[in-house]
Amino acid sequence: METRAAFDEVWGHSSGTAARAEFETLARWIAETPAAELHRRQHAAEAAFRQLGITFAVYGEDEAAERIIPFDIVPRIFSASEWRKLERGLEQRVTAINAFLADMYGPRHILRDGVIPADLLLANPQLRPQVAGVRPPHGVYAHICGIDMVRVGADEFYVLEDNARTPSGVSYMLENREAMIRLCPELFELFAVEPVDHYTDLLLSTLQSVTPRAGTEPVCVLLTPGHFNSAFYEHSFLADAMGIELVEAADLEVDDDIVWMRTIQGRVRVDVIYRRIDDEFIDPLLFRPDSMLGVPGLMAAYLAGNVTLANAPGTGIADDKAIYSYMPEIVKYYTGSDAMLPNVQTFRCREPEALRYTLDRLETLVVKLVDGSGGYGMLVGPTASAAEIERFRAALVAEPHRYIAQPTLALSTVPTLTEAGIAPRHVDFRPFCLTGAQGVKIVPGGLTRVALREGSLVVNSSQGGGTKDSLILSDSPRRRQAPVGALRYAG
Numbered sequence: 223m224e225t226r227a228a229f230d231e232v233w234g235h236s237s238g239t240a241a242r243a244e245f246e247t248l249a250r251w252i253a254e255t256p257a258a259e260l261h262r263r264q265h266a267a268e269a270a271f272r273q274l275g276i277t278f279a280v281y282g283e284d285e286a287a288e289r290i291i292p293f294d295i296v297p298r299i300f301s302a303s304e305w306r307k308l309e310r311g312l313e314q315r316v317t318a319i320n321a322f323l324a325d326m327y328g329p330r331h332i333l334r335d336g337v338i339p340a341d342l343l344l345a346n347p348q349l350r351p352q353v354a355g356v357r358p359p360h361g362v363y364a365h366i367c368g369i370d371m372v373r374v375g376a377d378e379f380y381v382l383e384d385n386a387r388t389p390s391g392v393s394y395m396l397e398n399r400e401a402m403i404r405l406c407p408e409l410f411e412l413f414a415v416e417p418v419d420h421y422t423d424l425l426l427s428t429l430q431s432v433t434p435r436a437g438t439e440p441v442c443v444l445l446t447p448g449h450f451n452s453a454f455y456e457h458s459f460l461a462d463a464m465g466i467e468l469v470e471a472a473d474l475e476v477d478d479d480i481v482w483m484r485t486i487q488g489r490v491r492v493d494v495i496y497r498r499i500d501d502e503f504i505d506p507l508l509f510r511p512d513s514m515l516g517v518p519g520l521m522a523a524y525l526a527g528n529v530t531l532a533n534a535p536g537t538g539i540a541d542d543k544a545i546y547s548y549m550p551e552i553v554k555y556y557t558g559s560d561a562m563l564p565n566v567q568t569f570r571c572r573e574p575e576a577l578r579y580t581l582d583r584l585e586t587l588v589v590k591l592v593d594g595s596g597g598y599g600m601l602v603g604p605t606a607s608a609a610e611i612e613r614f615r616a617a618l619v620a621e622p623h624r625y626i627a628q629p630t631l632a633l634s635t636v637p638t639l640t641e642a643g644i645a646p647r648h649v650d651f652r653p654f655c656l657t658g659a660q661g662v663k664i665v666p667g668g669l670t671r672v673a674l675r676e677g678s679l680v681v682n683s684s685q686g687g688g689t690k691d692s693l694i695l696s697d698s699p700r701r702r703q704a705p706v707g708a709l710r711y712a713g
Contacts, residue, residue, distance in 0.1 A: 228632040229375050230646055231298060242376075244301050247412055252296060252637055252644060260639050264295040267401040276397055277455050291394060292688030297402060297409065298636045298649060298670045302697040305416075305666055308371070308379060308653065311563035313662045314553060316367045316655045319386055319540045321556035323363035327354050327536060337555050338548045342572075346545070347593065348538030350501060352508055356525055358534050359432045360659045365532040366425070366496075367655045368392075368669075372566070373634040380566045380631075382650060384549065386540040387533060388498050391669040391689075392654050393456040396421060396463075398691040399667070409693070416666035416694040421654070422463035424665060425496075428658035429464075432530045433493045440493040443467045443483060445474070447499050447515045457498050466496075476519030479526040494530045495520075501535050543592040543626050544570055566631065572623040580627040581618060584611050587627045588679075589618070602679060604630050633679055636690065638672055648673045650681050651692065666694040 229235060232245045232252075241249035271290045300308070325332050326343060327350075333340045343349060368389030370382040399418050403410060426442065433440035446457040448470050461468035467483060474492065475482050482489040497504060503513040505521040523529045539545060545552075547568040553561040569576035569587075580587060584603050591599035601614045618625055635646035653668035670690040671681035681687040 228635045228646070228648065229373065229378075230635045230637075231373070231649075232637055234376065245299065248297075248299055251409065251412065257639070257643050260295050263405040264293065264639055267293050267295065267405055270401065271397065274397075275455060276394070291683050292674055293398060293401065294638050294647075294672055294674075294688055294690045295402075295406065296637050296639055296644065297406075297691040297693050298651075299413070299693045299695060302695050305694045308563070309664055309666070311379075311561070312369055312653060312655050312664055314557055314559065314562050315369060315381065315384070315549070316364065316657055316662055318549075318553040318556045318561075319364050319367060319384060320362055320657055322552050323386075323534070323537060323540055324357070324361050325556075326539060327356065327363070332552070332555055335555070337551050338545070342544055342548075343539065346539050346542055348501075348536070348542055350536035352521065353525070353534070353536050356527075359434055359530055362432055362657050362659075363534040364537045364540060365428055365432065365534075365657055367657070368652045369563075369655065371563070371651045371653070372631060373651070374631055375634075379563060381546075381549070381563050382566055383543065384541045384546055385652070386537045387500065388453075389652070389654065390453040390456055391652055391671075392421060393459040394689050395654070395667055395669045395692070396459075398669075398689055402691045402693075413693060414696040414698075416696045418665050418667035421665045421667075422460060424656055424663050425460070426464040426466070428656040428663065429494045429496055429530075429532055431659035432532065434527050434530050435493055438493070441483070441490055442494040442496065443469045443474075443492055445469055445471070445495050445497040445499060445517075447503070451498070453498065460496075471515055471517045474517045474520070476517060476523050479519070479523045479528055481517070481520065481523045481529045492529060494532065496532045501538060504531075504535065538593075543568075543590055543594070544572070544623075547626060566628050569627040571618055571625040571627060576627070577618065577622045580625075581615060584615060586630060588630055589614055589625055589627045592624055592626060600680075602630065605678070630679065633673075633681075636670070636672065638674070638690075640674075640676075645676065647676070648679050648681065649690070666696075668692050 232241055232249055234242045277290055332338060364386040366389060368385040371379055372382050373379050395418060429442045430440045443466055444457055444461040446454060446468060458468055469483060473484055481492040483492050499515055502509045503515040505516045506513045507518050508521040524531050547570050549565055550561045569580055571577045571580055587603045589601040594600060601610060633648040636649050637644045638647040649670050649672045651668050651670050653664060656663045670692045672688050672690055673679060673681045674688050
């Protein structure tokens with residue numbers, strides 16, 4: 223994949239002289255809205271986020287607990303036809319991910335057929351042999367997936383990462399939309415926008431659909447590590463929006479392989495746990511014995527089939543970045559069709575030739591830990607210092623199997639409000655896919671992350687990135703976005 227000038231989603235390659243036909247209305251709105259007015263609306267949104275406690279912690283920084291994710295008032299827009307293409311590809315991909323997980327914790331046909339190297343899976347630290355042979359209700363392992371995507375041209379979308387453990391960010395998708403409805407209502411008159419506010423209803427119905435006890439009203443809870451976790455706001459937001467209990471380990475107990483929630487009215491049996499705790503902390507009796515975050519005996523209840531965990535333990539093997547490099551083969555193996563959404567070209571540094579290629583071009587590549595996340599453990603060669611490059615060179619030589627490398631893509635840009643006015647900034651996109659008894663459901667939207675520094679390609683919130691609303695245009699006037707929530711953006 224060759225390096226080239228970035229594609230702008232509004233202006234294409236016209237350098238701001240002529241908008242793409244489907245974005246002329248947005249370009250006019252940007253041009254006709256005074257910058258001072260855009261700044262006023264953006265500050266109103268950020269004040270509301272601060273008041274609501276919409277925060278994101280960056281581990282290792284003292285002020286982390288009070289940080290809000292920067293919000294940009296200029297939205298990103300997808301046409302209806304663009305979304306339909308993405309939606310089909312996403313459904314195919316998460317279907318393959320669940321089939322892959324079922325196979326890996328079952329008969330392992332894909333290894334027998336030599337589609338991917340056995341050692342890549344069997345030596346994977348995310349593999350949980352403790353759950354081998356366990357089939358969760360309806361065979362669903364990854365109930366919630368966040369698929370990170372990038373765009374480099376008008377019709378060129380690539381999957382950058384698959385997040386199948388505990389993907390975050392959907393609360394910002396919902397809060398960003400509410401802010402836009404309140405602060406920029408004219409946009410929802412100019413455009414027929416697909417709604418996203420039914421996401422939490424869909425999430426709850428997905429959780430309820432995978433209850434292990436048919437014929438009863440399922441009791442679902444959201445298990446959080448607590449308010450020190452970077453995504454605690456999202457945990458509380460989702461539990462509140464779904465009308466289910468937000469619980470910590472101390473709120474649950476396991477008795478005779480059944481999970482109970484302690485309440486002031488007595489014990490309540492729990493059927494489905496949307497857990498936002500990583501595998502290794504979920505049960506000190508089976509994983510890390512020093513963890514205080516998990517529930518003793520929870521895995522015994524899961525293995526007995528008395529409770530459903532979403533996402534299931536062991537889903538991490540599906541978002542390992544070395545496994546990601548084989549996703550086109552995995553999709554073809556389980557669905558019988560070529561992947562509709564291609565991968566970014568990836569070099570597996572465990573392979574000698576790929577390692578040599580990477581070491582020779584560190585200044586031009588992006589290098590990632592195979593089990594890294596949040597922008598940590600990543601080298602962006604073109605903007606890295608000489609010291610950073612040499613540090614990664616040594617790490618690659620010492621443990622090449624822990625890294626992959628990718629070309630530095632010219633991620634698409636979207637007009638963004640800066641102190642100096644409107645300017646292009648690079649973005650990525652994370653739609654959220656839900657899988658339950660009725661198959662895959664995808665709310666038409668997602669989280670657009672934006673690199674706020676000029677020229678930066680790092681969009682992660684933990685690395686200083688911000689977010690935008692992502693408007694999916696509807697070709698059905700019956701599905702327009704309607705106002706939601708309480709008025710709280712006085713401006």
